[in-house]
Amino acid sequence: MAELIRNEIMDSGAPVHWDDIAGLQFAKATIQEIVVWPMLRPEIFTGLRRPPKGILLFGPPGTGKTLIGKCIASQSLSTFFSISASSLTSKWIGDGEKMVRALFAVARCHQPAVIFIDEIDSLLTQRSDTEHESSRRIKTEFLVQLDGATTGEEDRILVVGATNRPQELDEAARRRLVKRLYIPLPDHEARCQIIQRLMFKENSCLSQDQINEIGKLTDGYSGADVKNLCQEASLGPIRSINFMDIQNISPEEVRPISFEDFQHALKRVRASVSSCDLDVYLKWDKTYGSG
Numbered sequence: 001m002a003e004l005i006r007n008e009i010m011d012s013g014a015p016v017h018w019d020d021i022a023g024l025q026f027a028k029a030t031i032q033e034i035v036v037w038p039m040l041r042p043e044i045f046t047g048l049r050r051p052p053k054g055i056l057l058f059g060p061p062g063t064g065k066t067l068i069g070k071c072i073a074s075q076s077l078s079t080f081f082s083i084s085a086s087s088l089t090s091k092w093i094g095d096g097e098k099m100v101r102a103l104f105a106v107a108r109c110h111q112p113a114v115i116f117i118d119e120i121d122s123l124l125t126q127r128s129d130t131e132h133e134s135s136r137r138i139k140t141e142f143l144v145q146l147d148g149a150t151t152g153e154e155d156r157i158l159v160v161g162a163t164n165r166p167q168e169l170d171e172a173a174r175r176r177l178v179k180r181l182y183i184p185l186p187d188h189e190a191r192c193q194i195i196q197r198l199m200f201k202e203n204s205c206l207s208q209d210q211i212n213e214i215g216k217l218t219d220g221y222s223g224a225d226v227k228n229l230c231q232e233a234s235l236g237p238i239r240s241i242n243f244m245d246i247q248n249i250s251p252e253e254v255r256p257i258s259f260e261d262f263q264h265a266l267k268r269v270r271a272s273v274s275s276c277d278l279d280v281y282l283k284w285d286k287t288y289g290s291g
């Protein structure tokens, strides 16, 4: 199992920098203060300053929660473990409980460590009578391990939970994930930043004004939606090539991505989050958030 965790769950992908995450100034500053600095300088952050062992990132899908998890690990020079809670109950049927135990054991060997748990709501939902016995056992084991990791003075393990459905978390989960940060949809400036960064790597002829205009037209889009839009727009120049020519054309001859490509793409890629979904997050943030 340890082998499996090292191969499948331990992530050694490219490092992520704060600048790679557009917008989210408040979340980034809070995370830097409460977890990154303490992980880098544990000798200063002792006693009352001790960092929380669990934080929760909640908000609509595709807003950069996973990106933040990776960034915390990169910036605090920690090992990053990333697992989706549903895979504990589905992929490793019957072994979920052991998997949780092994995950924390391996993380302890690779400290400092960040354990990122996507869809944490499916692991820590409110108990119900219909709950499956195995899910209940996984949940109990997870809480035991989380408490174990938090009691050791020396342990430097941070659990980062991410969810799109914070309202489904129970009280036990809320108590352990002490900092609960709302990760909202990107604002105009952040959307422009995402577009600019993605277009920078491509052959495009967008002016700053046009980027600003696309930023305005994508109000309500998540970061992932904006990325999809850019991908769709990037196919515009290819679509304008004659079918017969596509075999012979050299990459330099493909025309740059233009504003018109974005106008077409906007008809195909729509926002994936509705405004009533957002109300739920705002309400939950008001009650339980650390914003």
Ligand SMILES: Nc1ncnc2c1ncn2[C@@H]1O[C@H](COP(=O)(O)OP(=O)(O)OP(=O)(O)O)[C@@H](O)[C@H]1O
Pocket (backbone or CB within 6 Å): 020, 021, 022, 023, 024, 060, 061, 062, 063, 064, 065, 066, 067, 068, 118, 162, 163, 164, 186, 190, 194, 222, 223, 224, 225, 227
């Ligand atoms: N704030 C952002 N800055 C830069 N890129 C972003 C941002 N938000 C989203 N993206 C883009 O969207 C993609 C998906 O984001 P990510 O997987 O981090 O979202 P998520 O909130 O974890 O989504 P989910 O809840 O569906 O797991 C990222 O790979 C990135 O390209």
